[in-house]
Amino acid sequence: MLEFLLSGDALMALLTLTFLEIILGIDNILFISISAGKLPDGQRRKATNIGLLLALVQRVVLLFFVSYLTKLKTPFWTVDTSWISFELNVQSLILMLGGLFLLYKSTTEIMEKLEIDKEEKLKKTKPKTLKDVLLQILVIDLVFSIDSILTAVGMTSGLHSNSNYTLVLMIVAVVISIIVMIAFANKIREVIEKHPSMQILGLAFLILIAFLLITEAAHVSHAIVFNNEVGVIPKGYLYFAIAFSLGVEIINIRMKKSKTKKSELSNKED
Structure with a gap:
């Protein structure tokens, strides 16, 4: 097994699979970060780490x-x-x-953040507990995990005749990707919490991801609507949109900081 894991094909597959798992884990980090933001300050880091x-x-x-x-694709209805x-x-x-579920959570979170009367909002909403947040994270983790694992299985298919070898390779890739995500997840959460516009942007991304999951579900079930088969949306388009929007928002935040510093300097000079 060690000879296989150290071979060029296995190392390349490990590198590719780890990178792909991290990219697919962006969805997970966004949801966990926003969910953990509902907790008191002392529990947010704990919820993020436990969630991952x-x-x-x-x-x-x-x-x-x-x-x-692999048998989950067997139709039962x-x-x-x-039509x-x-x-x-x-x-x-x-x-x-x-x-x-992700669509519901994202839209309700956006509605809560857009509430005008904050005092009335505080009266209506109960404070989130660590147990409630972890339960939500556990549910959405299951959805993202199945998608991630099926992708990993497809990538390592035929890599070795012994399925146990490829299983170990996939486990190593998953462990490395989660360690990387844990290292950066809390920093991402802190940035999202610090900038309200980033929170709305993150929730908008989750809505896009929700529609991606729904269309993927229709594709897996071979859905045909009005003689048109439902196709799957390439994930690359989604991640490009996320990266582009995130880059624009970062530039916007830096411009606001620059304007604030200039106004502070002008006030001091006056």
């Missing part, structure tokens, strides 16, 4: 059940009408429910 560790445990456990995951047809399976159901 839960993601690690879920992904490693799911990797051991990878043979079962089929609909075939003149819509689909073959619902466990994988598509999980993706659909996860997308709807």
